Amino acid sequence: MRQLLHELRASLFLAAILGFATAAFGQTPLHSAYGTLDVDQWTEFDSVANDARFRKQVRAAFAADIDAARWSAVFSKLAAEFGNSARSSDPVGSAAQATFGARLDELAKASERAQAAAAPDGSIDTHEELARFFLSVNRAGFGAQTFVVAGKRAPLARPNAQPRAGFFLDAARAKELPGEILLTKYDAADEQTPNVPLEVAVDLRLRADALATLFALATAELRDEQIGMVTDAKAHWDAYLDRGYSQYPWEEWLNGFEVDADSLEPPRWQWIALHPSAAIELDVSGVDDLRISEALNLELVGRIRYDSDFEDFHGASLSLLVRDDIGPGLGAVVHLNRSFNLGVAWHDADEDDDWFDEPPFVFCSLDLFRLVESRSKNLRRRLRDPLDSLPSL
Amino acid sequence: MPKHILFVVHGVGVQPAQTTAAAPAWDADVRAKLDQCADPARFAIFAQRKFSDFVDVVPISYDKEFGEALARWKQLGGAASAAHAKSLGLPGAPILEALADIDPNDAFLWSHVADAALYYVLAVERQNVRVSVCDQIVRALKARWQPGEPLPRASIVAHSLGTAVIHDSLHLLATNKQMSKELPNQLAHPNWGFQTIFMLANTSRVLQTDFNAYESIVRPGPANKLDKYCARYVTVHHEVDPVTLVRRFEPKTWKSLCESITLSHYRDWNVHAFTHFLDNPQVYTQIFGTTISSTALTAKEVATAVDEANYPRFGGKFANVPKAIAKKNELFALRDRMPSDPSVLDYFKALKDGIRILRELRDLLP
Numbered sequence: 095m096r097q098l099l100h101e102l103r104a105s106l107f108l109a110a111i112l113g114f115a116t117a118a119f120g121q122t123p124l125h126s127a128y129g130t131l132d133v134d135q136w137t138e139f140d141s142v143a144n145d146a147r148f149r150k151q152v153r154a155a156f157a158a159d160i161d162a163a164r165w166s167a168v169f170s171k172l173a174a175e176f177g178n179s180a181r182s183s184d185p186v187g188s189a190a191q192a193t194f195g196a197r198l199d200e201l202a203k204a205s206e207r208a209q210a211a212a213a214p215d216g217s218i219d220t221h222e223e224l225a226r227f228f229l230s231v232n233r234a235g236f237g238a239q240t241f242v243v244a245g246k247r248a249p250l251a252r253p254n255a256q257p258r259a260g261f262f263l264d265a266a267r268a269k270e271l272p273g274e275i276l277l278t279k280y281d282a283a284d285e286q287t288p289n290v291p292l293e294v295a296v297d298l299r300l301r302a303d304a305l306a307t308l309f310a311l312a313t314a315e316l317r318d319e320q321i322g323m324v325t326d327a328k329a330h331w332d333a334y335l336d337r338g339y340s341q342y343p344w345e346e347w348l349n350g351f352e353v354d355a356d357s358l359e360p361p362r363w364q365w366i367a368l369h370p371s372a373a374i375e376l377d378v379s380g381v382d383d384l385r386i387s388e389a390l391n392l393e394l395v396g397r398i399r400y401d402s403d404f405e406d407f408h409g410a411s412l413s414l415l416v417r418d419d420i421g422p423g424l425g426a427v428v429h430l431n432r433s434f435n436l437g438v439a440w441h442d443a444d445e446d447d448d449w450f451d452e453p454p455f456v457f458c459s460l461d462l463f464r465l466v467e468s469r470s471k472n473l474r475r476r477l478r479d480p481l482d483s484l485p486s487l
Numbered sequence: 488m489p490k491h492i493l494f495v496v497h498g499v500g501v502q503p504a505q506t507t508a509a510a511p512a513w514d515a516d517v518r519a520k521l522d523q524c525a526d527p528a529r530f531a532i533f534a535q536r537k538f539s540d541f542v543d544v545v546p547i548s549y550d551k552e553f554g555e556a557l558a559r560w561k562q563l564g565g566a567a568s569a570a571h572a573k574s575l576g577l578p579g580a581p582i583l584e585a586l587a588d589i590d591p592n593d594a595f596l597w598s599h600v601a602d603a604a605l606y607y608v609l610a611v612e613r614q615n616v617r618v619s620v621c622d623q624i625v626r627a628l629k630a631r632w633q634p635g636e637p638l639p640r641a642s643i644v645a646h647s648l649g650t651a652v653i654h655d656s657l658h659l660l661a662t663n664k665q666m667s668k669e670l671p672n673q674l675a676h677p678n679w680g681f682q683t684i685f686m687l688a689n690t691s692r693v694l695q696t697d698f699n700a701y702e703s704i705v706r707p708g709p710a711n712k713l714d715k716y717c718a719r720y721v722t723v724h725h726e727v728d729p730v731t732l733v734r735r736f737e738p739k740t741w742k743s744l745c746e747s748i749t750l751s752h753y754r755d756w757n758v759h760a761f762t763h764f765l766d767n768p769q770v771y772t773q774i775f776g777t778t779i780s781s782t783a784l785t786a787k788e789v790a791t792a793v794d795e796a797n798y799p800r801f802g803g804k805f806a807n808v809p810k811a812i813a814k815k816n817e818l819f820a821l822r823d824r825m826p827s828d829p830s831v832l833d834y835f836k837a838l839k840d841g842i843r844i845l846r847e848l849r850d851l852l853p
Contacts, residue, residue: 153635229671235711237677238638242710244682244718245781247746254790257719257781265682265718266707266744284786306637309678314634317673321625323665328622331615335555340563341611343586346556350610355697358618358663360611370568370583390571416575 147300149307156308163218165227165312166202166209173198176301187294190275194298197240197262204234221315228313238309241302246276248284255284261302327358333404334360337432340461342369360404366396366411375415375423375439375457390416391427391437391459398429406431415439415457423455435459489631489639490543491682491778494624498647498688498761499602502550514546517644520762524771529792532775532783542778543639545627549616549652553602556612561589603648607694613655620656625674642683642777646761647730650686651694657681658703661716677710681717683777687764689722689736701738707745719777721746723770725758748773754803768792807851814848 142148146155152172153160159168176198182188208230209216213223231237245257249268257265260276270276277295278286288295335341341349345367352361373391396411408429415423425439438454495517502513518539525538532541564586572580605612631639645653661675673679684705691700708715724731726749738745752767764770772789791797801808821840826833 149637150635225670229669232671232677232713235677235713237671237679237710239677239680239710242637242640244710245777247719252786254786254793256776256784256786256789259781262709262711263718264709266720278782284790286782286786303637307635310632310636310638311634313671313673313678316671317678318629320666320670320673321629324618324621324625324660327618327665331618335559335611335615340559342563343560343609346609346611350613353610353614354664355610355614356659356662356664358621358659358665360614368579370572370577370579372568372571388571390568390575390577392577416577418575 145300147297147304149304152304153307160311163224165218166205168308169205170202172305173202182291182294184291184294187290190290190294190298193273193275194261200234201236204231204236225316228316238306238313241305243299243302252280252284255280256286258286261298324358330404331360334400338400338404339364339366339398339407339429339432345369362400364398364400366393366398369393371459371461373415373457373459375417375455377455379453387417387419389457391457392416393427413437413439415441415455421445424449425454427459488636490541492543492545492627492631492639492641493778494545494547494627494641494643496547496643496645496649496653497550498649499599501598502548504546504548504551512546513548514544516762517765518544520765521771521774524765525775530775530784530788532779538775543631547620547623547653549619550602552612552616552619553605556605557589557601560586603694606648606652607696613696616652617656617659620652621660624660638679641681642685643681644685644687644774646764647688647690647759648694650688651690654691654700654703654705655696655698657705657716658698661704675704676713676715680710683719683721684717685774686722686736687761687770688724688728688730688759690730692734692736693731700736701740706741719746720744721748721773723748723750723764725750725764728759730759751800752798753801753805753808756804768798811848811851814844814851818844
């Protein structure tokens, strides 16, 4: 009697789904139940929301194990539960259930091995243990994507046929392969018809959906961590290019050799090569005659290193200082941080071919001049006036 | 449960990420084309809902990175530096002047050629673009998942330069050393992957740099294969698209796993355009079937859609081509009917008919 009531209830549930599908999509019930209808849309019916196989009910039933991260126990119990469920009398349906059951058993065994390796004390308590557990489970071929229903490409002989839905598919191949569960098959008109009884399709889809949900939940912490790696790397690239030491195209080409294509992060080191910038040079040869002059600082070659978050850097380079009033100067500049650099240069001011017989000039480069093109003229104008107004000391 | 995510990835050109008063966002045309193709008169699934009601179309934009690079160089070579260098007589002054003259919106060189050149030549820009694309993908995933639900399913439609960009970005996302340090990569198989990757005007070989397009992880395979990243891989090219005439993507070792479509339809002079590819039912029916469900369209609906009677080879700006060809054939038939020694009357009759046909042909041509 109880079995009869259960079957009656299941039939009413299926009839409700088919009826809803027909009304909502105007398609024949056959197509709707197998493909168009997502499990979530089934929640229109109370019987789905309360179905013990539906993801919310599964999560509630295993709440204690889930909260304690006893994932091996969860997967083992789900496998056992499926193993104890009724089998279809249809041979294809029964075979599909057997395939699904075998996968669940493999998952249970893989998770037991993973548990033993990751947390021998039987309890996954730390982030590292969780990572080791799922690394092992993943290497066995199980993850959230394993239980997602996919579409298998149609054979070339059926050019207009649509992909067939199923589980554990090698969707890239048209040919049916062992280990696949195909929920539909083609009729003579290349349309899809059920390959397994509807109740088997519904059963497998509900259980697979629940497993995919549990995997997504179990690995949320790991996934958030890795998403954070990507977003952090993006922030570092923005800092490197937008707020780092500016790079001319030839410098970007050169620094391309520092880029690790397998890494999300920008290069930690940056070459400077033939890098012109405006500079202010101070003649400190006499205490009573300090002169400040504009110069063009051509950093011939140099290297800088970024800090851990790429917000600051330091380095040094060899420089050539060019002015219109005296001969060029050779020297070096030290980039103390992104805001401040200081250099020294020796000019052959007396043109005796001895560059180092006079005191050096002190200078600093003004990379800021290039960051805001529209402001640069105003800034130079504003600096020139006070510079010019400085009395000779 | 979240909708199926369809990441759309643009190609070269000025591709604004946001709609402004000056221009719509680049994905507006793509969305409009997909909605247009989702014709309820032809596909019952769209009787009450549009394509965008079923699928979450997420644009992936990387044009900003190229624009910012050009803007940085323009500022670097800006008037201050170029003029200063020129006044000092430095030999490199013309280079700085050239940088100061960059105008990304001005010429085809800067708006189109520069994108592909920057990506191919400069590893710094290339890697920056890849990380930006990865960032957009993971943010979309994070925003669309709620605890208690499965992860959203996702597919990709990429075009032209976007195919090389997405290929490289996906390989980086799935295999980068940060996530491979004794950690299960949650963003690759068997934890996540893509249902179908559609590569329209596939340039992943043309612009191949760090990752071999035939040997990367961006290949179809089951979810339990850790060296694969999608269930299906569909590469589409147009028979006369010059961009894919050389180094066409045609894998030898996994040729049977790669679904290849050659298009021969003509609707516009720009056969390379993203929307020109999407216009063809061989493309959009596949997109519908993979993103909505495998039973969203019936085989009969698809057969009707791709039938040449319903989707002729020539249409749009080329709608008159079949008529022009018919006129040409009529002219040749007239020539062939002429006797070897025609009378004066035959001659003038043929001349009159020939001129009529030529005038009709002239009227057909734009």
